[in-house]
Amino acid sequence: MEENLSISALSPFQLLQFYVDCGVDEVMGDETLDRTLIPEKILPMVAPSASTPSAAPLSGTVAAASAPADGVAGAIESMEEARTLAAAAQTLDELRAAIDSFKGLGIKRTATQMVFADGNPQARVMFVGEAPGADEDRIGRPFVGVSGQLLDKMLGSIGLSREENAYISNVINWRPPGNRAPDDAEIALSLPFIRRHIELVNPAAVVFVGGVAAKALLETTQGITRLRGKWTDFEAPALVQPIPAICMFHPAYLLRSPQQKSLAWADLLSLKNKLRALGVIS
Numbered sequence: 001m002e003e004n005l006s007i008s009a010l011s012p013f014q015l016l017q018f019y020v021d022c023g024v025d026e027v028m029g030d031e032t033l034d035r036t037l038i039p040e041k042i043l044p045m046v047a048p049s050a051s052t053p054s055a056a057p058l059s060g061t062v063a064a065a066s067a068p069a070d071g072v073a074g075a076i077e078s079m080e081e082a083r084t085l086a087a088a089a090q091t092l093d094e095l096r097a098a099i100d101s102f103k104g105l106g107i108k109r110t111a112t113q114m115v116f117a118d119g120n121p122q123a124r125v126m127f128v129g130e131a132p133g134a135d136e137d138r139i140g141r142p143f144v145g146v147s148g149q150l151l152d153k154m155l156g157s158i159g160l161s162r163e164e165n166a167y168i169s170n171v172i173n174w175r176p177p178g179n180r181a182p183d184d185a186e187i188a189l190s191l192p193f194i195r196r197h198i199e200l201v202n203p204a205a206v207v208f209v210g211g212v213a214a215k216a217l218l219e220t221t222q223g224i225t226r227l228r229g230k231w232t233d234f235e236a237p238a239l240v241q242p243i244p245a246i247c248m249f250h251p252a253y254l255l256r257s258p259q260q261k262s263l264a265w266a267d268l269l270s271l272k273n274k275l276r277a278l279g280v281i282s
């Protein structure tokens, strides 16, 4: 009998196996695109309607993360939903459940699992990175890949460890496909959750690891080279008092640019001094 070699004759599992055999083992986009359609039908331009004026500053960026069909109104709704869900969480477990239930982020669909946090939630110092990569997505914990190994060494050099006295999370809780950088809309929709996360942990000091976390949480356009090494205050509505915050280079950047490690070391020493002054470490 003649074998049917047509792709359409394959079961979904066989088709997936075929892709893997061809080396296609990454999801690169959040949405499946039908490239046979004319572009206007793939990503309709959303014109502000009378009921949704273009006044909301975040709407343009957030619209990009929501399903195109939702348009600006859907994006504003997602932003509101993120804020409401985050504010309602009274414990870390509730916050984790809130993030899991939030459907406004497309990257949730391509990620394997949520990456919430690691370390000791009672710790008095909290580190906030950018977004999970492939290793974190597989294991479900932040900073477990090569940059995480360097971060652990950096923490160890000033007497910190995630097992004992450090707590770690990310601005984004889901891996962006193909390890791309999170876009502005994804960051905007994730900010209410990471802000609430910091409020609930209420550490004595917070460290923003890398430019994405630093810019997003300090609401600045300045780059990490300018921001790093300077103490500032992190403020959020539910905090009784601001939390001292410092930014430092991301370990992934330090792996690519080892000549910058001396600056990272200076920042670590500054952190160590601050933690001593706050009575966090002896």
Ligand code: URA
Residues within 6 Å of the ligand: 129, 130, 131, 132, 133, 136, 141, 142, 143, 144, 145, 147, 148, 170, 210, 252
């Ligand atoms: N980079 C990050 O910013 N966070 C992780 O969890 C892993 C890599």
